[in-house]
Amino acid sequence: MRKNTSPTCTAALLTLLCWSMPGQLLAADPDEDALQESIATFKEGENSVYAPRTIERAEAYLGAALMARQQQKIDDERAALNMGEQSVAEARQTAEGFRSRFSQLLDLRETATSIAKIIATSSQGASDRTSAQALADANKELQLAISTHEQGDLNQTQEHAAAAESGYRKLLDQSLPWLADLAENDIGKAANAGAKQFAPETYRTAKERVAALRNYIDGIDHTPPAHPAEALYLAQESKHLAQQVKVWRKDSGSHESMVLENRDFKLKLATILGMEIDQQNSMINNIPREKLLTAAKQLKTALADERSARKAERKEMKQQFEAELAKRLDEQRNELAQAQQSQMSDIREAFKVKLERETYEQKRQQRMHATFKQGEADIFVNLDGSLLIRLSALKFASGSSKINAKYYDMLGHLKSAIAIYADRTVRIEGHTDDQGDVKVNQALSLKRAESVRDFLISAGADGTHLKALGYGEVRPIASNEFEKGREMNRRIDVIIEAAATK
Incomplete structure (x- = not known):
């Protein structure tokens, strides 16, 4: 095990x-x-x-x-x-x-339990408590025997079973003399009630059981009687039967009521069993017991068949439900797979479009870089998709917004660069250092930005996409404490704005 x-x-x-x-x-x-x-x-x-x-x-x-x-x-x-x-x-x-x-041990437990119950109902006081404790101790050992047997520890099982058997036998040895006295007392009461005459079979069996019990107690018979408590029950039953029979015999009537009660009972039972009876002549109906037993067996068989049919029906319904559920699950899985496939197709298509757009954008930026000569401009790509062209080579005379002719070629390159992004708005921003008046610097930065814008328009650029802005000294990119920093702050930035989102 x-x-x-x-x-x-x-x-x-x-x-x-x-x-x-x-x-x-x-x-x-x-x-x-x-x-x-x-x-x-x-x-x-x-x-x-x-x-x-x-x-x-x-x-x-x-x-x-x-x-x-x-x-x-x-x-x-x-x-x-x-x-x-x-x-x-x-x-x-x-x-x-x-x-x-352990069948004998279980029979012994049943016997001990039945006797302990008799003791408990007989108001024996100390005997009741002693027998209850003895039974509890023996039952505990039996439970340990069951537990160790289930775990496969057969040695422990045998030890606990032996202890339980000893406890049950000890309880019987203590209780059987008292049980025999009680049964003999009830046998005497049954005899006084006329059981020998009016319930002879039950009375005889009760006396035999009591005699067997007494022989074991006295050591005449070493085999304990099976179910010793039955001696007491039979003695009590013989007394009850004798008293009942005497009551019947005292009645000098025809006893027709007993027959009618029996017939009514059989009629009701036949109706419940679904047997055919003559309702018009119920007084003369006498249904044999054999037919009642046959009908009861047929009803039992029909109920068993119906339970089997219901069980088979439930099983079939369960199978149908599971098949339908499996079908629906397959359909849902297929729909999910198709949805996932469609979603993956959309993702691949979107990625393809994004890659193409990024590739196209990279090519445009490369073309824009190629329009300028080295040192003319610095180009930056911002996180929002806008581009910054810083015209680092473009210089103005102090306080002037006039463009020197030597920068015309460079501005022509700028026109070609912004033409690559003809679909976008372009901001031309002018900036100065912090030398001089703030308002004067702002106005000067605006005029310089407008000069660049006007040059581009005159060179053929679409003016509707060009904006000129002047920020003066408010957006420095370097420290104004040093000449190099002030030179860097005096600049023209061209912003190609990000493409409008669709």
């Missing part, structure tokens, strides 16, 4: 087992409903107490299967279901093995 895992480790192990078993699946693929029904049937039966941990493990595998099903992990689900079915089979085998091996 395989040693069981403790409940605290079950949850940790089941996941590992589920994930490691896909290559070892059985040929049959049980479903969750079948496994759940197997577990429920086992737990409802009397064998459940003999393999509690094993059936708990089966329930854990069922939970793992349900979780794997929600996550659509088919292999993991089947592995968990198969492990669950194996656990249920192991629970059955373990329980049946214990009951077969």
Whole structure:
């Protein structure tokens, strides 16, 4: 027998087992409903107490299967279901093995329990408490025997079983004399009630059981009687029957009422069983018991057949639902795949367009760089997509906005450069150092920017895209503390604005 895992480790192990078993699946693929029904049937039966941990493990595998099903992990689900079915089979085998091996011990427990109940209801005081404690101690040892048997520790099982048997026998040895006295007392009461005459069979059996019980107590018979509590029950029943029969015999009537009550009962039972009866002549209906028994058996068979049919119908409906669900899932997966494919196509197309645009833009920038000679201008590309052409070679006389003729070729190159970006707006910005009056510097920077703009227009550039701005000394790019810095601040910047977003 395989040693069981403790409940605290079950949850940790089941996941590992589920994930490691896909290559070892059985040929049959049980479903969750079948496994759940197997577990429920086992737990409802009397064998459940003999393999509690094993059936708990089966329930854990069922939970793992349900979780794997929600996550659509088919292999993991089947592995968990198969492990669950194996656990249920192991629970059955373990329980049946214990009951077969320790059947006498279980019978002994049943006997001790029945006698302890009689003691508990007889108001025996100290005897009640003593027997209850003895029964509890023996039951504890039996439970340990069940637990160690389930874990596969057969040596410990045998030790606990022997201790439980000793406890039950000790309880019987203490209780049987008291039980025999109580039964003999009730036998006497039954005799006084006329049981020997009015309930002879029950009375005779009761006396035999009491005699067998007394022979064991006195050491005449060394084999304990089976079910000793029945001696007391039979003695009490013989007294009750004798009293009832005497009541009937005192009645001098025809006893027709008894017959009619019996007939009415059989008629009602026949109606419930669906038997054909003559409603017009109910007083003369006498339905044989054999027919009632046959009808009851037929009803039982019909109910079993109906349960089987309902079960098959539920299974078929479940299969249809699963097939429909699988179909819908496939359709959704296909739709998702198509959507993803379409999205990837759009992404590839967008990337292609972006790459083409960037390639086109790089080529335009290269052409623009090629229009200027070395040292005429510095070109920068801003993060927003705009371009800055800094005319570092262009110089003006102090306080003047007139363009020297030696810069005409360079400005012609500027015209060619901005023509490459004919679709964009161009700002021509004038800047000065901080020498002199602020307003004068601002006006001078504007005039210089306008001079460049006017030259470009006169050279054929589209004036609608050109703007002239003067910032004076407010946007320096170097320190005005030094001559070199002031020279850098006296400049013309041409901004080709970013393309308008669509």
